[in-house]
Amino acid sequence: MKTAIGIDVGGTNVRCGLVDERGAVLARRSAPVGDDRTHRAVIDLTAQLVAQLVAEAKEQPTALGCGVPGIVDSDRGVVIRSPNFPDWEEVAIGAELTRVTGLAAVVDNDANQYALGEQRCGAGRGRSNLILLTLGTGIGGGIVLDGKILHGDCGFAGEVGHMVVEADGVDPGIGWPGDWEHYAASRGFATLAARLPEGPREAFVKRAGCAIDALTPERVAQLADAGNAQAVALWQEFGRYLGVGMASLINIFGVTTFVLGGGIARSWDRFVPAAREAIARHTYQQNVDRLVIEPAALGDDAGIIGSALEALDGS
Amino acid sequence: MKTAIGIDVGGTNVRCGLVDERGAVLARRSAPVGDDRTHRAVIDLTAQLVAQLVAEAKEQPTALGCGVPGIVDSDRGVVIRSPNFPDWEEVAIGAELTRVTGLAAVVDNDANQYALGEQRCGAGRGRSNLILLTLGTGIGGGIVLDGKILHGDCGFAGEVGHMVVEADGVDPGIGWPGDWEHYAASRGFATLAARLPEGPREAFVKRAGCAIDALTPERVAQLADAGNAQAVALWQEFGRYLGVGMASLINIFGVTTFVLGGGIARSWDRFVPAAREAIARHTYQQNVDRLVIEPAALGDDAGIIGSALEALDGS
Numbered sequence: 001m002k003t004a005i006g007i008d009v010g011g012t013n014v015r016c017g018l019v020d021e022r023g024a025v026l027a028r029r030s031a032p033v034g035d036d037r038t039h040r041a042v043i044d045l046t047a048q049l050v051a052q053l054v055a056e057a058k059e060q061p062t063a064l065g066c067g068v069p070g071i072v073d074s075d076r077g078v079v080i081r082s083p084n085f086p087d088w089e090e091v092a093i094g095a096e097l098t099r100v101t102g103l104a105a106v107v108d109n110d111a112n113q114y115a116l117g118e119q120r121c122g123a124g125r126g127r128s129n130l131i132l133l134t135l136g137t138g139i140g141g142g143i144v145l146d147g148k149i150l151h152g153d154c155g156f157a158g159e160v161g162h163m164v165v166e167a168d169g170v171d172p173g174i175g176w177p178g179d180w181e182h183y184a185a186s187r188g189f190a191t192l193a194a195r196l197p198e199g200p201r202e203a204f205v206k207r208a209g210c211a212i213d214a215l216t217p218e219r220v221a222q223l224a225d226a227g228n229a230q231a232v233a234l235w236q237e238f239g240r241y242l243g244v245g246m247a248s249l250i251n252i253f254g255v256t257t258f259v260l261g262g263g264i265a266r267s268w269d270r271f272v273p274a275a276r277e278a279i280a281r282h283t284y285q286q287n288v289d290r291l292v293i294e295p296a297a298l299g300d301d302a303g304i305i306g307s308a309l310e311a312l313d314g315s
Numbered sequence: 316m317k318t319a320i321g322i323d324v325g326g327t328n329v330r331c332g333l334v335d336e337r338g339a340v341l342a343r344r345s346a347p348v349g350d351d352r353t354h355r356a357v358i359d360l361t362a363q364l365v366a367q368l369v370a371e372a373k374e375q376p377t378a379l380g381c382g383v384p385g386i387v388d389s390d391r392g393v394v395i396r397s398p399n400f401p402d403w404e405e406v407a408i409g410a411e412l413t414r415v416t417g418l419a420a421v422v423d424n425d426a427n428q429y430a431l432g433e434q435r436c437g438a439g440r441g442r443s444n445l446i447l448l449t450l451g452t453g454i455g456g457g458i459v460l461d462g463k464i465l466h467g468d469c470g471f472a473g474e475v476g477h478m479v480v481e482a483d484g485v486d487p488g489i490g491w492p493g494d495w496e497h498y499a500a501s502r503g504f505a506t507l508a509a510r511l512p513e514g515p516r517e518a519f520v521k522r523a524g525c526a527i528d529a530l531t532p533e534r535v536a537q538l539a540d541a542g543n544a545q546a547v548a549l550w551q552e553f554g555r556y557l558g559v560g561m562a563s564l565i566n567i568f569g570v571t572t573f574v575l576g577g578g579i580a581r582s583w584d585r586f587v588p589a590a591r592e593a594i595a596r597h598t599y600q601q602n603v604d605r606l607v608i609e610p611a612a613l614g615d616d617a618g619i620i621g622s623a624l625e626a627l628d629g630s
Contacts, residue, residue, distance in 0.1 A: 071599070071601075080601070129467060129468055141567075143567075145460070145465065150460065150568065150569070151569060152444060152568050152569020152570050153444055153569055153570055153571055153572075153605060154569070154601075154605075155569065156565070156566070156569035156598075156599060156601065156602055157567070157568055157569030157570075158567070158569070159566040159567070159569070159599075160566065160567055161566075162562075162563070162566040162597065162598065163478075163563040163566060163567060164480060164559045164560075164562060164563050164597055165479060165480070165481075165482045166480075166481060166482055166483070167480045167481055167498070167555075167556060167559045168481070176597070177596075178559075178597075179597075183482070240482075241482060244479045244482045244493075245479070247477075247479060248477070248478040248479050248563075249567070250471070251471070251474040251475065251476075251477040251478060252456075252458075252472070252473070252474070252475055252478060252564070252567065253465065253467050253472055254465070254466060254467015254468055254469070254470065254471035254472030254473070254474070255467050255468055255472075256468055257468075281492075282477065282479055282491065282493075282494075283471075283477065284386070284471060284474075286386075286395065286469075286471065287471055290468060290469075
C-alpha cells in the first residue's frame, strides 16, 4: 500500500505523520515552532521530522503533503500569505520541501486539508460533499465537492470567514466590516456583547471581570455555567450568526453536511441548537431535512491525514 | 460533429434549438407558453418544437438538454419546484421528455445552463471558473467550477439570491429576511427606497408617481436620467449591495469571473462601479486585481446553448 508524509504547520507546532492510502497514521513526529519563524527555519525543522519518519518507514513514501494556515496557491506550491508567519509572502514552500526531502510535495491551506481528512476518514466519511468550518479567532473553511478540495482560481477559496453577514456592519478596527467571523468566531463575543443595552452590558462586563474586547469563549462559557443570563444569550446569538452564514453556504453550494472544528466546538450544546433554528429560517425545508452538523472527529490528526491523502491523490 | 437539442423553458416562452458541439445554434423554434401551464401541456408543446427541429436536422441529435427555472435535481431529471409553474412539484421532466422525443434527456436549473453556455461560448470563454448572476425579480445563480456546473447534493446549489447579507434584515412579507435578492434585484429598489429618510422618501415617491412597492428598475432609471438625486443614489446603493454579495462569493469560491444577465444589467454604468467599490472593501487585493465582471453575451440563446452542451457532456 502506498504511503505519504503529511505535515501540518501550525502557529505553535509542526506535526508530521506517515500515512497510508486508507488514512491510517503509521507514525508521528512533532516539534514546537521555535523563535525563528522564517520559512527557512520552519522548513529545516520540518525536514528533520520528515527524515526521521522516512528512516523508520518500511517502504519509501510516495509523496509529501503540507498544510499551512493562510492563502496558499496549491497549483504552484506557493504560500501567498499566512497570519501565523508574517514573512511568508509568495514563498515557494513546495519546491523547498522537495529540495530538502526529495519527495514530490503538495502544499495547501490547512483547513482545506482538514476538510479532506474529515471527508475521507472522519466525520464526513461516505459523503462526497462537505463544508468544514474551524471556529477559532476567525472562521476557517475547507470545502470538498465531489471528493475534491475546492481551490478556485488561485488559492483564495474557502475564505468563508470573510462572507459579509451585515452589509452595514461596523468596522471592528481590523477592517473587513460586517464579516461573518466578527460575529461567529472567538472575537464575536466582543462584537455581540458591545450590542447589549447599556445596563445589562455594564452588569455583564462587571461580572465577566474583563474588558469587552478581552472576552473569550471560555470566559463566557464559565459565566453561562454559573447561570448568567447574558452569557447564555450571547452563546445563542453566536449560534444564530453561525447559522445565518451556514444557511447562506447551504443555499450557495447545495451542500448540507457540515463538520465543525476548533476550540469553540467544545461548547456545542450552547450554540448548535440556535444555529439550527437560524438555518431553518434561511433555507429550503428539503435542505433542513438533509442537514448534518457533526463535530470534527480526527482531532490533531486531521491535517496530517488530509495533507497526506491530497498528496497521494496527486501522485 | 455531434449535435443536441437545447430547450429553455421560460415563464413566457419555450425556446428550442439544434446546437452542435462547439455551441453553434443551427436552427431555432420557439412558442409562447399557453394558458395551460401544467407539465403535460408544456411538454406536449415542447415535443412539437423538438419534432420540427429533428425533422429538419441532417443527422439525428445525440441528446436533449432542458432548463427550467427553479429547483431541479438533475441527477434524477426531476423538477422539485418552480416559481413559474406552481404545479410542477417533484415532476420527472427528464423521463417525460425522453418518452415523447426518444432522446436521452438532461434537465437542470436554467441559470446553471446559462452559466455553462456563457462559460463555453460567451462572456466567460476561456475561463474554467465562472459565476453567473441573473438580476431579475430575484437573483438567479449558476456556478461553473473546472468547466462543470456545481450541483451540490441534489439540485439546491446556486440559490445565491438567498445568501443573507443583513442578518437582522426585515422580513419583506414574503419570507427570507435579509436575503441578497431583497436588496440587489428588482425588488431591491422598494427595500432601499423605504430606508430613505422620511422627507426625501416622500419627495421621491411623489416624483416617481407610484407606491414604493411598485418601484421598478426602469422607473428608477428614468428618474436618474432626469437628474433625480435619490434615483441616482438608489442605483448606487443597489450596486453596493450587489458588490457585497459578490465579494462574499469571491471569498467563498476564490472565483473572480462574473457574468451578469437579466434586464437590470442594461443599466450597467449606474451600478457596476459601486459594486466594484464594495467588492474592493470586502475581499483581498489579489482578488480585486483579477476581477472580471462582464455582461452576458449570448442573450436569449444562452439557455439553448448551455442545455445542449450539458446534454452533450453527458452523452
